[in-house]
Amino acid sequence: MADKETMKTSGNPNAFQSPMHKVWAIQMKVFLNVHKVWDTIDPGATDDDKNNIAIALIYQSIPEATIMQVGNLDSAKDIWNPIKTCNLGADRVKEARLQTLMNEFDGMRMKDTETIDEFVAKLSCTASKAASLGEMIKETKMAKKFLSSLPRKKFIQIVASRTNFGSQNCWV
Incomplete structure (x- = not known):
């Protein structure tokens, strides 16, 4: 059963x-x-x-x-x-939805007009949708996506820190 x-x-x-x-x-x-x-x-x-x-x-x-x-x-x-x-x-259908969702995730970038909270909420929502379809997005992948998606002009210190320490795996 x-x-x-x-x-x-x-x-x-x-x-x-x-x-x-x-x-x-x-x-x-x-x-x-x-x-x-x-x-x-x-x-x-x-x-x-x-x-x-x-x-x-x-x-x-x-x-x-x-x-x-x-x-x-x-x-x-x-x-x-x-x-x-x-x-x-x-x-x-489930596999197609998951593929579309993951493509959207890969292409996601934080807009200059978005706050960090709004962008994090968007990433979290995408992760939740993926989980409901059976795909867990690892925290390291989420962190990398967040850091690589920050607008460089607005968050230059964070982006610079990521660049300087990225090879030492401080952010992942």
């Missing part, structure tokens, strides 16, 4: 709700194999008892909203396919 972490769903109430982890299909394949009912999925055996067991096991691993969406399907294979397909699509 899947834990709460594997039960996360899309924020769109009209979207097909499914587990959001890549490992769901792997875990379920093992779980269905242990119960000797994987053959109802691949190749799609039609033994009624095995099919019912497989459906029950799948239902235990998915959120109620997903059950409502696939509840009219009669075979474990017919239930499995859209859940797995949606799961893969959700992972691709």
